[in-house]
Amino acid sequence: MALPPKVSAFCKKYAQDMADGAVAIFAGAGLSASAGFVNWQSLLAPFADELELDIERESEHLVRFAQFSQNHKMGNRAHLNDAIISAFPSMTSPSTNHEILARLPIKTFWTTNYDKLIEKALEQAHKNADVKHTDSQLPTAKPKRDAVVYKMHGDAEHPQEAVLTRDDYEAYGQKHMGFTNTLVGDLTGKTFLFIGFSFTDPNLDQVLSQIRLRYQNAQREHFCLIRVPQRSSYKSDADYIYAQVRHRHFVADLKRYNVTALEIEEFSQITEVLLTIEKHYRRRLIFVSGSASNFEPWGEPAVNSFFRDLGSILIDNQFQIVSGFGLGVGNSLISGAIEKAYANKNIKLDNFLQVRPFPRDIADPEERAAIWERYRKELLSLPGIALFFLGNKEVQGEVVPADGVRKEFDIAQAQGLVTLPIGATGSMAAELATEMLEDTTNHSSAFAKALKTLQEPVDDLHTLLQPIIETLKELAEE
Known part of the structure; x- marks a missing residue:
């Protein structure tokens, strides 16, 4: 399937920005899903019955759902930590999309994912990755690093520190000020491509709002790959039409943060986009x-x-x-x-x-x-x-x-x-x-x-x- 003209034009421009060293990738759960990892909804689904809730109906409020689950255990989150460890095994191989990204001369990666797919793909591409999953790691730089991977919500091997519940999100600004400030700097000076990201993360919303208020109409333009609603995903024509209307409003709202939506028909086109960027660069x-x-x-x-x-x-x-x-x-x-x-x-x-x-x-x-x-x-x-x-x-x-x-x-x-x-x-x-x-x-x-x-x-x-x-x-x- 041919890429839309707007997306093709982006690929050419992003390749040039990449050659100039002025780009970054922000990877959301959708990127890891292509490697077989579960998404948040699947991770939390086992705890729905004991809360007497329907995980499908809570799909847009998963942070709140995670908090409910922790509350139900009297503030103990050990079951959530175990779920993270089980859901993100270290032996999983990177997807094709991870491998393409690792081949490209991208030096900055941000992710809310707990898995190790980005750093593993970089290692397979013979690149030296400097991985940051806590604020205390930010002041130091790994010698001869080829890329920095900022895991702003933590790492699967340290689930007790992972950002998951509403408590974690509410405390993020104080506990992880280093990540916040670093992300503000990168969003100010680099062109981001968001992949597999839904823009429902309150931490990123806060950072984008901060940049918007600071720079007003002088914000740097960023881009996100987003799939348009498909009729096959909805039970009725009415639901599909509603989803299309909501999608249009969502795309328009992203412009407040100077984020341009690159609309694709199928998730498989993400690979085509990345290969096209690679072709233009190479x-x-x-x-x-x-x-x-x-x-x-x-x-x-x-x-x-x-x-x-x-x-x-x-x-x-x-x-x-x-x-x-x-x-x-x-x-x-x-x-x-x-x-x-x-x-x-x-x-x-x-x-x-x-x-x-x-x-x-x-x-x-x-x-x-x-x-x-x-x-x-x-x-x-x-x-x-x-x-x-x-x-x-x-x-x-x-x-x-x-x-x-x-x-x-x-x-x-x-x-x-x-x-x-x-x-x-x-x-x-x-x-x-x-x-x-x-x-x-x-x-x-x-x-x-x-x-x-x-x-x-x-x-x-x-x-x-x-x-x-x-x-x-x-x-x-x-």
Whole structure:
């Protein structure tokens, strides 16, 4: 199912904000539900009979229901703590949505969930998560952290501290002032995407109200994914119509906090939204593959000049370069990129370059091959587009096609990157371009035309720069 135009436009803008490091995720119970965890209603349902209440009729007042249950036990909440421990087992695996979020360069996560799915997904993505579930943890920072996970309602392994009952919510402002102040700061300076969140949490309501009163019409815009009412969810047409009216008022009310609702038809579209954001982000990251021992017919100075200008023009068009620093071409490419970055007075090279030279000083050939294979896969997990140039090397005095460029091409295709060999540069790149043009089933006619144009022989490599950039721009906007 295609995403609505409003949602598609958001995905593109959020990807850009993400590249600028100015985004955050707020995960509600709906995100964890996709991994098989129970929601609040299911967690509290076992206590309904002893209270002589109907959990369905109390579904919009679950905080109050939890308080009733604690009151019924003479203020003892041990049964609620046990329910939390049972409902959120630590061995549960993250969902696809968690995995996508963990792959993205998001450094700030907020959640009201007790589970460990976010931090587990980050760990699986080889990221160092700094998890905060108490105010006392806020002043310290985990060394070399990649992301911070704020669990503002506590953690399943510490159920006695979890925010669950009305007592907990009423005391939150005093007991958890650190979380409140930190959240105010993040909502002020970052663009939030709320996923699986119902906006019924009184703590968040208080924070959003505080920001609204402080900034009035200058609030930062935030977004939430929200499913529109479906006829199949209601017993009668009257109930469905009522739900639609209520939904419209709810969406309009969110605008008071400058939260824009991104309406979807099915929860499965959340995955599509996240994948679209990932695609837009990754397609601004360009992997450059190539190596050369023979620079004919242009000569080494001309090839070096071309790669310097390629590095410069990629940076000038806001692309980020990912490279393994191929022999004979890598130095010129990186030099051009760095010169352009400094000329633009942007000295934070991480915004433009991810250079990872191959570890060459490994004596054992089999070990080196295994390490390089893993290295290539990790390197190619970052970008969304891969360019291939030249690709030749000298073996026992003879110039032959570079098998390393072929391996990078195969890995790139296996990992879903858009592969664009520049056949006009010859050697392995020419072979790859020919193969792709012979197989027209995997790309559009427009892409095939660009591929063919970039295969035509040229006297001056610099004439390739403009069509390369134009093709990259079109791919990034798809």
